[in-house]
Amino acid sequence: MSKVHINWEGNMKFVGADDSGIAIPMDAAEIYGGQGQGVRPMELMLMSLGGCTGIEVTHILNKMRVTFDELKIEVTGNRVEDHPKVFGDIQVIYRFTGENVPVEKVNKALQLAEQVYCSAANMMNKVAKITYSFEINGTVHEYQPKQDAN
Structure with missing residues (x-):
């Protein structure tokens, strides 16, 4: 079974991580309040x-x-x-x-x-x-x- 964890880091930024702890930052587009701090x-x-x-x-x-x-x-x-x-x-x-x-x-x-x-x-x-x-x-x-x- 695959499992990931996603944590909100404020504004529209989230960081997803797999069970190994490898993390990927995600952010919304600017029109939704994103600040370019992660991949959409x-x-x-x-x-x-x-x-x-x-x-x-x-x-x-x-x-x-x-x-x-x-x-x-x-x-x-x-x-x-x-x-x-x-x-x-x-x-x-x-x-x-x-x-x-x-x-x-x-x-x-x-x-x-x-x-x-x-x-x-x-x-x-x-x-x-x-x-x-x-x-x-x-x-x-x-x-x-x-x-x-x-």
Whole structure:
């Protein structure tokens, strides 16, 4: 079971911590009285998606014996107009650098991460349309999601 603790620190600032004591400050937008003292909770959700898929992609590529020098992940979310203003669509871009990073293996790792192993992606895609793409050494490659055999 996962469990976190969130403490109010005054004004609109909260600090969340996991059972290990690792803490993340959160704050509201300025229009709600926030003072820029933490990440906004909805941005934290985008970070969770990028972190979760990034961990899974890296783990899978390690098992495939694929090495890379750098991986940067950019996640952009567009919120709907009406409350509760959830994300309607999310775009995730993986940017790899390194020698001999095979396109097919990156695509396969991304398929497994987003469709099977990343809990955040599987939960968030029930609300938002999530699209993925990746680059290797600056070259954009079209992500090919695994098609159902139905």
